[in-house]
Amino acid sequence: MISYTIRRLIAAIPTLLVVAVLIFVLIRMVPGNPALVMLGDDATATEIEAMEKRLGIDQPVPVQFFRWAGNILKGDLGTSIYYRMPVAQVIFSHLEPTLLLVLYAAAIFLLVGVPLGITAAVNRNGLLDRACMTLSMVGISMPGFWLGLTLVILFSVKLRIFPSVGYVMIHEGGLLESLKYLTLPALAMGLQRSASIARITRSSMLEVLGNEYIRTARAKGMLERRVIGLHALKNAANQILTQAGISIAHIMGGSVVIENVFNIPGIGKLAFDSIARRDYPAIQGHILFVAAVYVFVNLAVDLLYKFFDPRVEYN
Amino acid sequence: MKNTETVLDVRNLSVAFSSFGESVGIIDEISFDIKKGETVGIVGESGCGKSMTALAIMRLIQSPPGVVKGVIGLNGRNLLELSEADMRSVRGNEISMIFQEPMTSLNPVLTIGAQLTEVLRFHRGMGRAEARRKAVEMLRMVNIALPEQRIGEYPHQFSGGMRQRVMIAMALSCTPKLLIADEPTTALDVTIQAQILELMQQLGRELGTSIMLITHDLGVVGEICSRAIILYCGRIVEEIRSEDLFDRPSHPYTQGLLDSLPHAGRGGKLYVIPGAVPSPNDFPEGCVFHPRCKSAMERCAHEPPGFTELSPGHRVRCWLYGENAAAVSAARRKEGATA
Amino acid sequence: MNYARMWYKYKAVVLGGFMFLTIVLVALFAPQIATHDPARISMRQALQPPSAAHFCGTDEFGRDVFSRIVYGARISLSISISVLLLIGAAGTVLGLLAGYYDIADTIIMRIMDGLMAFPTVILALVILTVLGSGIPNIVLALSIAQIPRVVRTVRTTVLSVKQYEHVEAARAMGASNTRILFKYILPLCISPLIVRLTLTMALTVLNEASLTFLGVGLSPGTPSWGTILSEARQHVSSSPYLILLPGAAIVWSVMALNILGDGLRDVLDPRLN
Numbered sequence: 001m002i003s004y005t006i007r008r009l010i011a012a013i014p015t016l017l018v019v020a021v022l023i024f025v026l027i028r029m030v031p032g033n034p035a036l037v038m039l040g041d042d043a044t045a046t047e048i049e050a051m052e053k054r055l056g057i058d059q060p061v062p063v064q065f066f067r068w069a070g071n072i073l074k075g076d077l078g079t080s081i082y083y084r085m086p087v088a089q090v091i092f093s094h095l096e097p098t099l100l101l102v103l104y105a106a107a108i109f110l111l112v113g114v115p116l117g118i119t120a121a122v123n124r125n126g127l128l129d130r131a132c133m134t135l136s137m138v139g140i141s142m143p144g145f146w147l148g149l150t151l152v153i154l155f156s157v158k159l160r161i162f163p164s165v166g167y168v169m170i171h172e173g174g175l176l177e178s179l180k181y182l183t184l185p186a187l188a189m190g191l192q193r194s195a196s197i198a199r200i201t202r203s204s205m206l207e208v209l210g211n212e213y214i215r216t217a218r219a220k221g222m223l224e225r226r227v228i229g230l231h232a233l234k235n236a237a238n239q240i241l242t243q244a245g246i247s248i249a250h251i252m253g254g255s256v257v258i259e260n261v262f263n264i265p266g267i268g269k270l271a272f273d274s275i276a277r278r279d280y281p282a283i284q285g286h287i288l289f290v291a292a293v294y295v296f297v298n299l300a301v302d303l304l305y306k307f308f309d310p311r312v313e314y315n
Numbered sequence: 316m317k318n319t320e321t322v323l324d325v326r327n328l329s330v331a332f333s334s335f336g337e338s339v340g341i342i343d344e345i346s347f348d349i350k351k352g353e354t355v356g357i358v359g360e361s362g363c364g365k366s367m368t369a370l371a372i373m374r375l376i377q378s379p380p381g382v383v384k385g386v387i388g389l390n391g392r393n394l395l396e397l398s399e400a401d402m403r404s405v406r407g408n409e410i411s412m413i414f415q416e417p418m419t420s421l422n423p424v425l426t427i428g429a430q431l432t433e434v435l436r437f438h439r440g441m442g443r444a445e446a447r448r449k450a451v452e453m454l455r456m457v458n459i460a461l462p463e464q465r466i467g468e469y470p471h472q473f474s475g476g477m478r479q480r481v482m483i484a485m486a487l488s489c490t491p492k493l494l495i496a497d498e499p500t501t502a503l504d505v506t507i508q509a510q511i512l513e514l515m516q517q518l519g520r521e522l523g524t525s526i527m528l529i530t531h532d533l534g535v536v537g538e539i540c541s542r543a544i545i546l547y548c549g550r551i552v553e554e555i556r557s558e559d560l561f562d563r564p565s566h567p568y569t570q571g572l573l574d575s576l577p578h579a580g581r582g583g584k585l586y587v588i589p590g591a592v593p594s595p596n597d598f599p600e601g602c603v604f605h606p607r608c609k610s611a612m613e614r615c616a617h618e619p620p621g622f623t624e625l626s627p628g629h630r631v632r633c634w635l636y637g638e639n640a641a642a643v644s645a646a647r648r649k650e651g652a653t654a
Numbered sequence: 655m656n657y658a659r660m661w662y663k664y665k666a667v668v669l670g671g672f673m674f675l676t677i678v679l680v681a682l683f684a685p686q687i688a689t690h691d692p693a694r695i696s697m698r699q700a701l702q703p704p705s706a707a708h709f710c711g712t713d714e715f716g717r718d719v720f721s722r723i724v725y726g727a728r729i730s731l732s733i734s735i736s737v738l739l740l741i742g743a744a745g746t747v748l749g750l751l752a753g754y755y756d757i758a759d760t761i762i763m764r765i766m767d768g769l770m771a772f773p774t775v776i777l778a779l780v781i782l783t784v785l786g787s788g789i790p791n792i793v794l795a796l797s798i799a800q801i802p803r804v805v806r807t808v809r810t811t812v813l814s815v816k817q818y819e820h821v822e823a824a825r826a827m828g829a830s831n832t833r834i835l836f837k838y839i840l841p842l843c844i845s846p847l848i849v850r851l852t853l854t855m856a857l858t859v860l861n862e863a864s865l866t867f868l869g870v871g872l873s874p875g876t877p878s879w880g881t882i883l884s885e886a887r888q889h890v891s892s893s894p895y896l897i898l899l900p901g902a903a904i905v906w907s908v909m910a911l912n913i914l915g916d917g918l919r920d921v922l923d924p925r926l927n
Contacts, residue, residue, distance in 0.1 A: 030780075290773060
């Protein structure tokens with residue numbers, strides 16, 4: 001298993017390399033001079049030149065790239081133009097809300113999506129099945145941020161249960177307080193994502209339920225809830241796991257919009273603001289970070305496969 | 316139905332399926348019984364309804380779209396009248412079933428031990444350790460080496476023959492009154508087949524379990540069954556004792572099945588019953604077998620024949636026998652045909 | 655002729671197709687369906703609740719929201735159809751090349767994997783920052799972000815198809831690679847491609863809504879559904895109803911395409927599932 005992990009990590013390097021090149025090239029194509037942005041319109045030519053030298057953008061592009069790539073291998077993601085701090089530190093300080101949000105939303109989409117899918121599968125073609133699947137169809141067709149806004153109207157404006165904007169760090173207000181601020185955004189993302197989980201759970205369970213060993217389990221007189229909940233579900237688990245990984249990646253991507261709506265100081269909002277501020281190092285660092293997270297999530301999903309299906313071989 | 320020697324008493328069992336508004340009959344009012352300690356073969360080609368019979372007895376047929384009617388008597392109770400909860404305590408406990416494909420009949424993600432012990436823990440209320448011990452004992456009983464170690468392994472680590480042994484162990488662990496085996500050896504190597512059959516017969520004797528063996532292979536029937544029930548298109552056409560099966564097969568279908576067995580030393584083309592098994596949508600009128608029967612008469616196309624008892628334990632459903640039998644044989648002798 | 659069975663098989667296509675058709679009709683006949691000029695400002699009428707005159711009320715500039723939503727269909731539809739055509743054409747070519755030639759495969763798929771590692775919205779945001787705003791730029795940005803899936807679908811089909819006997823036979827008879835690709839392999843890619851494009855179009859509508867909601871890519875007055883939603887967001891407390899119809903319009907359109915895509919997949923090849 002260890003050697004498999006290492007091989008997978010090494011295999012991910014070319015992809016990350018492509019990501020790095022792509023983002024580097026794209027950023028360089030953005031119009032505007034960051035030195036000028038930082039100094040303001042009435043800077044002199046000398047000042048601009050000096051700033052460019054400081055920022056390292058006076059060098060030819062390939063040199064800039066290799067310098068940046070080299071630094072990354074040393075763990076240095078560059079320095080944020082806006083924050084004047086190392087990018088790694090900036091990302092780290094914004095990580096907590098997004099991390100918590102992702103986990104919270106993931107818990108929701110699993111707790112809602114899986115039972116919904118199982119219900120649909122067990123009641124195949126019946127009323128419950130059609131209801132669950134219609135609901136899921138609406139769910140996957142819905143923009144997460146719209147659901148977020150609807151929830152805000154319902155819970156913040158009308159019922160005044162949850163705050164609609166902002167966030168409190170754990171070390172300031174405690175975990176429960178932080179979760180309160182994240183509940184509406186997590187519900188928005190979680191419920192929306194639970195739709196695709198429900199669909200995959202249903203199709204995976206239907207496939208599994210058609211197998212002979214399910215008939216054997218029933219022929220042994222096992223309780224139906226054991227047949228479904230253990231015999232069937234454990235076999236369906238890996239397909240659900242795959243979709244869960246994809247959904248987590250989508251939540252991380254969608255955090256850009258959701259954090260904007262709910263004004264949460266996470267890395268999604270950081271990305272959006274950095275793009276607006278032309279903070280190249282921050283944008284580069286953020287994208288590379290997210291790409292690396294995707295690699296890790298994929299790897300984690302792959303490693304978990306064996307937990308549910310002992311036939312899986314690492315090769 | 317109160318005969319203490321009879322374990323299973325099936326009366327007028329019918330199974331039909333409805334789909335998109337149309338109803339198709341699969342099994343039409345069959346009746347038979349199985350006595351304690353007997354091994355009875357249910358014989359027929361693919362599609363004749365033998366597996367359906369087994370599933371009907373176990374009540375594993377999904378209720379819409381399937382419709383099951385009749386009486387299935389197990390030691391005095393009608394299984395078709397039981398609640399689902401009561402039926403669950405019958406399955407795996409009083410009646411067990413093993414299936415044709417050992418490769419796919421075991422859950423690939425659960426250990427053999429888990430699959431064995433769950434039956435014991437559910438039906439016998441055993442604790443974890445006790446169930447494990449009994450499971451190891453069962454594995455030993457079916458001749459699996461190193462049972463203590465193998466109990467923690469997964470199905471994919473076992474060969475086909477060994478998986479079928481595990482299935483047998485699972486089925487017999489609660490000492491059921493009846494074991495239904497649906498083509499248990501068809502998917503196995505020929506060399507393993509004999510071993511498995513022998514094992515089933517031996518364990519059946521030891522535990523006092525009756526066996527209902529479903530098969531298309533008359534050779535298997537001759538090996539371990541005391542009696543054979545021949546099914547065609549969901550109807551019983553003949554019920555015969557094993558010793559009579561090869562000497563005095565009476566129904567033309569049974570004769571055809573025997574004729575199509577390869578015989579060592581008899582060269583030439585293999586006999587095949589002409590025609591094909593009709594689909595349930597197209598069952599013929601009158602005697603179901605008449606389109607393929609070489610002895611078919613005018614009457615066979617219009618009236619389905621009733622049962623004629625030729626001798627104790629041997630009944631047949633054919634117009635060649637029964638009240639007109641004498642007249643028919645005479646007519647045929649006149650025409651030069653053999654009865 | 656079992657009509658029950660036929661209906662069961664085609665109902666998704668019919669339903670999705672019908673739903674999508676309504677959007678197309680709304681877009682085509684926007685001038686007839688809209689009750690007011692969507693751009694007409696009237697500060698006195700700002701933030702009016704729904705009424706007979708204004709079905710969905712008015713926004714902060716007094717513009718009739720209903721009419722804006724109706725015209726918004728044009729924007730969503732034109733963007734998503736343009737993206738469809740662009741990634742359909744480019745994606746097919748890239749997919750054919752990647753599936754057929756090994757060297758092309760390595761290069762193209764590496765780039766596609768790299769693109770897929772970007773969150774769609776961020777990638778589109780960066781591209782739009784480079785290019786500036788405007789409908790053609792949104793189309794380009796979304797196309798680049800969404801092309802990998804299409805390439806992958808085509809490539810997968812090519813990989814399995816190129817070993818078919820009739821393809822081998824054609825090659826043995828001396829057919830050129832181009833001919834093989836276009837005459838034999840391409841037709842077999844059409845079914846999965848249609849399904850993939852329909853589902854991708856659904857995603858395009860969602861992604862476009864996200865981008866315009868963030869205020870990126872279109873000039874401020876343009877009544878894209880996302881833009882309307884972001885304007886409505888400012889007044890969530892005073893006029894909560896403003897977010898309802900734009901969202902419903904998005905859900906309807908995306909749902910139409912998803913139902914249609916699912917239905918097409920079941921009809922064209924249930925094995926694709």
